[in-house]
Amino acid sequence: MELCTQLSYQGSLRPSKGVFFYEQADGTMKPLPIDHDAIVGQKCSYSEAYQPSGSAKNLQPQDLAFGNPVRRESCYVPPTIDTVMCRFSLRVESSSQTPFVCNSHNVAEALRHFASAYQKAGGYEVLARRYCKNLLLGNWLWRNQRSLGLKIVVNTSRGSSFEIDNALLIDWHEPWPSECKQVLDGLMAELADALSGAQPFWFADVKAHVSASFMQEIFPSQLFSDAKDGSNLSREYAKVSSGDGQLWPSLNAEKIGAAIQLIDDWWSDEADKRLRVHEYGGDKEYLIAHRMPASGIDAYSLLKTVDDKTALLESMQSSNDIPVDIHYLMAVLVKGGLFQKSRSA
Template identity: 25%
Template sequence: MTTPITFPKLPGVLAFQRGLLISDAAFYNQFADGKQTPLQVVRHGIRGTQNINKPSKTDAKDPSGDADANTSTTNNAKRQGVSNVQITDTAKLDHHASHLVVTFQLRLLDLADTLFSCAPAKDDTDKSTQSYREIVCQFVKKAKESVGIEEVARRFARNILNGRWLWRNRTIAKAITVHVTADQGVSIQADALAIPLHHFDNYTAEELAVADFLAKGLKGNLSKPALQVTATIAFGIQGAVEVFPSQNYVENKPKGFARPLYTLGDAETWRMAFGEGMTFKSTRIMGQAALRDQKISNALRTIDTWYPDFKEHKRILPVEPNGASLDAQAFFRSGKSSAFQYAKQLNKLDPNSPEGMFMIASLIRGGVFSGGNE
């Protein structure tokens, strides 16, 4: 009987590429006649009020009713700066639009192609690295024949059809229809708000159909493993309703600059001319509103109910090696339950087990698993 190989450390160079290639999701206005136009992000100035949780004894009205005291309070408010003048970006529907449309494309890689690099560090032997590569290939082969990969695909399908990837736009929606199409004659439509966000039970026929396509793509059984995903959203009112693309992180923002939004395309050239008529533009079109592919990917892979403390926390996590959650600002996987530890045990993992399904999803997520990152 052959003794299973153990890996006290991972290869010095070990990386997996993403098994889901995802485009940015572009925003469109849709009108009653079906016509669509790009939904633009607009940069403009606003004057709001300063609302900071910084109590001051002089902020409250003087209980004595002294008029001079109240005047002093008013003057103090002026000194503190009641106004909050900002430059910000806003994305709003065209005031004649009836719906918001958000659309992206997704292509699946064969799970066998996710291993991007596996090479020794200075203190690794070529033999141990080659052995690990063989173990990865064996795990992938077992995974492609398992029920585990089918369940991972079903969970991804649920998050596609329930519109989790729409983030805040889903929260404020009155109705959402998600339409999934592919070249192989796939055309599936679902009521996103009728599909649950908080569990992975009782899959619908539509979810199972999308999951079947995803699983076939991950197994390498499709010639054209690509999907078009389109959400059509109604907000229950018509007009220039604010919608929510991704936000940009900007370090050392200019003073008075509030919020930059993510766009596709180039911003219009800024022109300000004080000629005859003293005309100038008070707004600037920054480009077409969009959700970043990383934000969509994070939503689609929010399927981890396999971590040890799920019954206690009841929080579905994005698949991350250490169970990182930005919402909770915490790591829910550490030590023996991290993907780094499971990666050392690929030759022992059952792809149908919770640990095995988590590792299938981790390979689809991709990332660097090199020994130095343990």
């Protein structure tokens, strides 16, 4: 299949922002406070003492001992609180079933046939299981996952409730304890139905109960700001304003979505980490791409082989037989984005 000049998919996984709060005895939700600190930091960066060329600057010993005034925001659990909540909602749609925009009838039909064959082979259950693991393990909390205990509760638009008492006692690798496996299986079935179009959309209300140590530091999403924006803060946190004017520290929807999509360990037989689904297998930790075009396993190379992959899927009897590059390709379509080639190509 040749890529066309207009091809895009809407994302199937649409998380909201997450907010941090605690509950009072009567159940009232109260946002965690955000403090504004003014501290005297240290001059310890490379550029304080070295030129870009690597040669040392002409400095006096006392020049590097002076303080460096810093203004920043911080967020800590109040001293009388031992449990913090973080909550967000997730909407799942079957947007990977067909392109959102496509200016080629043949390409659109090929991609629809691919999605249909993937669904019939049970592929969406494999993806859904991985997304659900990230939800139930609390990976979307990022650094805030590190706590004394972590309870995850997921309530769905079907009226179901799924609960993991302490996500810190399980990890990505199965088998899980039987009660946790039942939770995973149930949540996976609902999410897979939503991805495959068995229902038009599906909602999940996801809530983490974080057992915190005394005045534990909390890490909301950090905003990008600099002097050009008029900000004098070296660190500023994301916030959500409620109707009564209160500011709630928050996790960006993009950050939550990135954690849910940390499922790509298919980039190598010897993969030692799961990557966020990305067209070129981008690795933010090592700043490299694991799916370079020369490898033939990047999203665009695989899109060109959709016809062959559809034929392969139609011959399969079980999702266990689906090659990993097909799971990866569908995960890219679930993520959504622009996949067209250049008009000058």
